[in-house]
Amino acid sequence: MDTPLATVLGRGMPQIPQPRSPVSVSDRMWSVMACFRLQEGPLTLGAISLRTGLPKTTVHRMVAQMARSGFLDRVDDGVTLGMRLFELGHQVPRSRRLRDLALPVLEDLQETTRTTVHLAVLNGTDALYVEILRPPRTQPLPSRVGGRLPAYSTGVGKALLAHAGESPFAATCKNGLRPLTPSTIRNENALRAELAWIRANGVAFDREESAVGIVCVAAPVFGAASKLLGALSVTGRRNELEVDRLAATIRMAGLSITRRLRDAAAVA
Amino acid sequence: MDTPLATVLGRGMPQIPQPRSPVSVSDRMWSVMACFRLQEGPLTLGAISLRTGLPKTTVHRMVAQMARSGFLDRVDDGVTLGMRLFELGHQVPRSRRLRDLALPVLEDLQETTRTTVHLAVLNGTDALYVEILRPPRTQPLPSRVGGRLPAYSTGVGKALLAHAGESPFAATCKNGLRPLTPSTIRNENALRAELAWIRANGVAFDREESAVGIVCVAAPVFGAASKLLGALSVTGRRNELEVDRLAATIRMAGLSITRRLRDAAAVA
């Protein structure tokens, strides 16, 4: 994500005239798409060239091709991600199946708790939000469907990390624990202990670890063969949400979804 | 969409040994992604090879590259669309901006009418659903976020088509009007008249034209400079929804969103 393509390409580092590691077109296409940021308008070819480190000519050609294929859209003065990507994104089965089966339970949870409900999956070392239900007419929290946060710093993320086995944990430690707030876990051993606690108790708490003033309770969701599929959480402002009282409710919701997933798997 | 890649590639037609029209990798990648269908499990390499018309070896290599880039995910026994696509799909600005600004109004509409609310944009000659709000605990309608239907056959679609200018209308006629139900408009002149009526009245009705037993009322949404951005609709079962009584409400909602979009554009 933050890897500048120049690194991947072995460019922008003139001091080392490496034979230039072979780069697939697929890599280049990815890097072009990845340089679009949320909350930004269209990008010019020049901007894309700058961000990817690809020569202007190359960007020109690739954008033309990708626009023909529908990956990108040409708008009045620039380029944006294309509607075909929107379409494809909603067909990704990993998120889709989970979401569809979890939705009724999430709705119940949303209605009984009157708070914001999150559903997330683990992607690399990040928690990636798959669905968010907000109570109508409230100041929305900053979380976004399709957005991601480091797993160790959020409730859903820790619930995921706790049940995902050793390798994501190791990767997390290797990446380093950068604190988002004063309360974010910043120590490998503390994280290990926290995850053990989460495994033992079936819920994860987030006490202002991802954003100041925001707290949350989360529980994991499993599929057939006890495979970790995702996690759900209830989130709110510190003075409006009593996380301890909701722990049992969230665990319950997690188990409900797990049950639904297993039943669906049995039918299919 | 339904174009077999073999055609694009000039393959599979041995009788004409054309010099083989040049095909970009981007096209091939697109065709690989496009052969995944909703409600389907993972595909094997062989299946992808079959659907795209690409040689097995080529598919093997491309899938490997695309999986490395995150476009695809390798699962136990096959390949699926990757989580990165999910992520990218949610950043597409055309749908994102519209959705974000329309959402509060859609929620109000959902709450006051207690029915399913749709938000869609025009993509080619199809209506592409960008957001759907369903009343909790109801039998869901078949529509899907990220799904598409021919514009001429749905309420939102006709509202879009009516205000999209001549070219989408011409394309629609060229594609042919395939009826989805006995009530679907199947005549070019009838469609033209219907669209004129919609422009004059500001709302579009769908009386079981896209699915038997399903009716809907729709209205367009415009942005700055009166540019058509999308359309919204309220949908329900024939015996539960009185479309005529809701016409004014939907028009009102459409205008509210239009206003919000203009205000937001003025600020930005």
Add this chain to the structure above:
DNA sequence: GGCGGCGTTCCGGAGAACGGGACGCTGCCC
């Protein structure tokens, strides 16, 4: 008029993509 930035076109060179062919594996059926 000079200039910086934009998007665009051209074209020779080269390296990534291509795909036929062959291999090892599994599961199925005679």
Add this chain to the structure above:
DNA sequence: GGGCAGCGTCCCGTTCTCCGGAACGCCGCC
């Protein structure tokens, strides 16, 4: 057990597509 169909994978010579520097036309601005 042998044959076989289908799977994923690997090898490797060919070649076609991608690559990107250079140059161009265009606008808006000091």
